[in-house]
Amino acid sequence: MSSVVTADPLETLTFDNRFVNTLPADPEHRNNRREVRNACYSLVEPTPVAKPHVLSYSPEASALLDLTEEQCRTPSFAEILAGNRLLPGMQPFAMRYGGHQFGSWAGQLGDGRAINLGEIVNRRGRRWTLQLKGAGPTPYSRRADGLAVLRSSLREFICSEAMHHLGIPTTRALSLVTTGEQVLRDMFYDGHPCHEPGAVVCRLAPSFLRFGNFEIHTATGEIELLRQLVDYSLVTDFADLSAKPGPDGYLAWFSEICRRTGELVVHWMRVGFVHGVLNTDNMSILGLTIDYGPYGWLEDYDPSWTPNTTDAQGRRYCYGNQPQIALWNLVQLANAIYPLIEESEPLQAALDVYRKTFQRGWRQALADKLGLTGREDGDDSLMQRTLELLAEQHLDMTIFFRRLADLPADPSIPIDFPSFFADAYYQNATGEPGQAPLNDWLSAYRTRIGTANGDDQQHRRTMMNRVNPKYVFRNYLAQLAIEQAEQGDASLIEELLEVLRRPYDEQPGKEKFAQRRPEWARNRAGCSMLSCSS
Numbered sequence: 087m088s089s090v091v092t093a094d095p096l097e098t099l100t101f102d103n104r105f106v107n108t109l110p111a112d113p114e115h116r117n118n119r120r121e122v123r124n125a126c127y128s129l130v131e132p133t134p135v136a137k138p139h140v141l142s143y144s145p146e147a148s149a150l151l152d153l154t155e156e157q158c159r160t161p162s163f164a165e166i167l168a169g170n171r172l173l174p175g176m177q178p179f180a181m182r183y184g185g186h187q188f189g190s191w192a193g194q195l196g197d198g199r200a201i202n203l204g205e206i207v208n209r210r211g212r213r214w215t216l217q218l219k220g221a222g223p224t225p226y227s228r229r230a231d232g233l234a235v236l237r238s239s240l241r242e243f244i245c246s247e248a249m250h251h252l253g254i255p256t257t258r259a260l261s262l263v264t265t266g267e268q269v270l271r272d273m274f275y276d277g278h279p280c281h282e283p284g285a286v287v288c289r290l291a292p293s294f295l296r297f298g299n300f301e302i303h304t305a306t307g308e309i310e311l312l313r314q315l316v317d318y319s320l321v322t323d324f325a326d327l328s329a330k331p332g333p334d335g336y337l338a339w340f341s342e343i344c345r346r347t348g349e350l351v352v353h354w355m356r357v358g359f360v361h362g363v364l365n366t367d368n369m370s371i372l373g374l375t376i377d378y379g380p381y382g383w384l385e386d387y388d389p390s391w392t393p394n395t396t397d398a399q400g401r402r403y404c405y406g407n408q409p410q411i412a413l414w415n416l417v418q419l420a421n422a423i424y425p426l427i428e429e430s431e432p433l434q435a436a437l438d439v440y441r442k443t444f445q446r447g448w449r450q451a452l453a454d455k456l457g458l459t460g461r462e463d464g465d466d467s468l469m470q471r472t473l474e475l476l477a478e479q480h481l482d483m484t485i486f487f488r489r490l491a492d493l494p495a496d497p498s499i500p501i502d503f504p505s506f507f508a509d510a511y512y513q514n515a516t517g518e519p520g521q522a523p524l525n526d527w528l529s530a531y532r533t534r535i536g537t538a539n540g541d542d543q544q545h546r547r548t549m550m551n552r553v554n555p556k557y558v559f560r561n562y563l564a565q566l567a568i569e570q571a572e573q574g575d576a577s578l579i580e581e582l583l584e585v586l587r588r589p590y591d592e593q594p595g596k597e598k599f600a601q602r603r604p605e606w607a608r609n610r611a612g613c614s615m616l617s618c619s620s
Contacts, residue, residue: 094160094162094166094173096153096157096160096162096163096166096173097173097174098152098153098157099151099152099153099173099175099206100175100206100207100208101173101175101176101177101204101205101206102204102205102206102207102213103175103177103204103205104205104213104318104322105126105127105179105202105205105215105318105322106127106129106177106179108318108322109126109127109314109315109318110124110125110126110311110314111125111126111127111128111129111179112125112127112128112129112182112225113125114128114225115129117130117131117223117224117225118225119223119225119226119227119228119229120225121194122182122194122196122225122226123306123308124308124311125182125311126181126182126299126311126314126315127179127180127181127182127202128179128180128182128196128224128225128226129177129178129179130178130179130180130201130224130225131169131172131178131201132168132169132170132178132201132203132218132221132222133169133221133222133223133232134168134169134170135168135169135170135265135266135267135284135286136265136266136267137264137265137266137267138164138165138167138168138170138263138264138265138266138286139164139263139264139266140158140159140163140164140167140261140262140263141236141240141262141263141264141285141571141576141579142243142261142262142576142579142580142583143158143163143260143261143262144243144247144258144259144260144261144583145158146247146250146258146587147247147258147259147260147290148260150208150212150214150258150290151206151208151214151216151260151290152208152209158261163261164263166203167218167260167261167263167286167288168218168221168263168265168286169201169218169221169222169286172203173203175204176203176204177204178201178202178203178204179201179202180196180197180198180200180201180202180224180225180226181196181197181200181202181226181294181295181299182194182196182197182226182299182302183195183196183197183296183298183299183301183302183367184196184298184301184302184305184367185296185297185298185301185365185366185367185368186298186301186365186366186367186415186418187365187366187367188365188396188397188400188402189402189414191305192365192367193305194226194302195226195298195367196224196225196226197224197226198223198224198226198227198228198230198232199219199220199221199222199223199224199227199230199231199232199233199234200217200218200219200221200224200289200294201217201218201221201222201224202215202216202217202218202294203216203217203218204216212292213292213293213322214290214291214292215290215291215292215293215294216260216288216289216290217288217289217290217291217294218286218287218288218289219234219239219242219286219287219288219289220232220233220234220235220239220284220285220286220287221286231269231270233269233284234269234284234285234286234287235269235271235282235283235284235285236264236282236283236284236285236568236571236572237273237282237568237572237612238379239262239285239286239287240262240285240564240567240568240571240579241378241381241564241568242259242287242289242378243259243261243262243287243579244259244559244564244567244579244582244583244586245378245381245559245564246258246259246289246375246378247259247583247586247587248558248559248582248586248589249359249375251586251587251588251589252353252357252555252558252589253353254350254353254354254357254359254375255346255349255350255353255372255373255374255375256374256375256376257289257290257291257294257370257374257375257376258289258290258291259287259288259289259290260288260289260290261287261288262285262286262287262579263285263286263287263288264283264284264285265283265284265285265286266284267283267284268281268282268283268284269281269282269283269284270282273611273617274395274611274617275395275617282572283572291370291372291374291376292323292372293319293322293323293370293371293372294370294376295315295319295323295370295371295372296366296367296368296369296370296371296376297366297367297369297371297415297416297418297419297422298365298366298367298369299315299371300312300315300316300419300422300423301366301418301419301422303315303422304421304422304423304424304425305422309425309426312422312423312425312426313331313426316331316336316339316423316426317331319339319371320335320336320339323371323372324338324339324342327339327342333426333427333428333429336423336426336427337427337432337433337436340419340420340423340433340436341435341436341439343371343373343416343419344416344436344437344439344440344443345373345439345440345443346372346373347369347373347412347415347416347440348412348439348440348441348442348443348444348447349373349443349447350373350374350375350412351408351409351412351444352443352444352447352448352451354375354408355405355408355409355448355451356448356451356455356553357383357484357555357558358383358384358387358405358483358484358558359375359381359382359383359558360381360382360383360384360391360392360393360403360404360405360408361375361381361403361408362379362380362381362382362392362393362394362397362403362616363377363379363380363394363396363397363403363618364403364408364411364412364415365415366415366418366419369412369415369419371419379394379616379618380393380394380395380396380615380616380617380618381393382561382614382615382616383483383484383558383559383560383561384405384483384484385482385483385484385512385560385602385603386480386481386482386512386513387473387476387477387480387481387482387483387486388405388477389404389405389406389473389477390404390405390406391404391405392404392405392615393561393614393615393616394615394616394617394618395615395616395617396617396618398615409444409448412440412444413437413440413441416437416440417437420433420436420437449466449469451553452469452472453465453469454549454550454553455487455490455550455553455554456468456469456472456487456490456531456535456550457490457491457535457546457547457549457550458534458535462534464530464534465534468530468531468534471527471530472527472531475523475524475527479507479511479513479524480511480512480513481507481510481511481512482509482510482511482512482602482603484554484555484556484558484600485507485509485510485600485602486507486510487550487554488551488554488555488556488600489506489507489509489510490550490554491546491547491550491551491554492547493506493531493532493535494532494543495532495535495536495543495546496532496536497529497532497533497536501528501532503521503524503525503527503528504524509601509602510602511602512602512603551590552590553590554590555589555590556589556590556591556592556593556600557585557586557588557589557593557596557599557600558586558589559582559586560603561603561607561612561613561614561616562603562604562607562610562613563582563599564612565607565610565611565612565613566578567579567582568612582599585599
């Protein structure tokens, strides 16, 4: 059992723990796998590990908790964020929730390898929940061990912070702690498991509530408990709405979730991010990116690409399907809260908020990526043709749009498309669509940006570079960092964190982190498609 710290620099943290103090707990306190009923969570403590060591931490995330660098470097920081010790005021628990997985109801799921340590209110009055991922089993672990390996933990740690600096709503990552223990994993689900270094990530979010938290109560007929949970979320997570519990307040709550989800998906599509597992239990009601598993970035542009090996057959969660899947998931949430409203028309109106938010936002995002100001006839056609060209030419999405900002608008300056965008090519542009269509696109695009911006090339370049990142956390970079970290070398983690803090800046000397996926990584494990164990 974890021990309680009696005197520690981290005791500056103030725990509020409104979730556990407001909502009903599982009356059973034994930590055994089971079906839980009539509860929102189960009290459970982390499992201590042999030798916790802080491999890395995020100064930006620690600042959200008012922690200093000195506090993050104390021995107890590792002990606490590995789950070996508890601070006074911590009330560890695992959430109960269900979910639709790959389109089918999966029943009870819950925090199978996540344990919330408690809720902190910082000096600015902001609420943050500390959650350990990989800190041992809970009643919701089913047949799993509740642990995590360094491979998957490193990917979540770096990507959480990288997404934040890209301007994408996300849960945050405070620390990456190795455990000094080995964890058995079958990475490829091929019957050949092996031992890997264990690790724990400490995640931060104002709330970790998911669509599935509400679905489980409706599915089990716990309507009064559903009402309590929505009331709690409305008052705590959506206080800015100034809405009161009741049907009108619930509709305002749901409409805001739809709006935030629409904005989130626009951001994903804007940078070419593919979540990989958009089950309803992986959808945050706050519109945050949550649960970084087999994610990836589009490299050679293919809307049907998924990073998830489990999804390779159906490609339900591929890049191009994300907008529709997010809507499908919102429909499941609407079904879950229907008993509180008992009218379908206002729920449909809220779902239309998602559609309009995404459609308007995605069109604006494409216009911004292309450097188009104002609106002109033919813009939609130009946007669509640009995306088609990316796919036809096997172009790296990130590199193409970044390079596009340097394209001279003056049509008298000759441009050879394959040469100008050479760094973005994964294949030579020797086949279809041929040179003539490339020249047609170039002519149409240069004419459009010429009318929009005149001779102000630098202004256009500056505006485009604000929305088109130069650096994203590509899977091959993650794999290189994993291989070094497994040998005890965290230097690449720190270098990547530093580069990804400023993804829209040029950063001379760091260009190697902006290169397209190398050929050696095309089919290498961890560099392309990944399993949910990743």
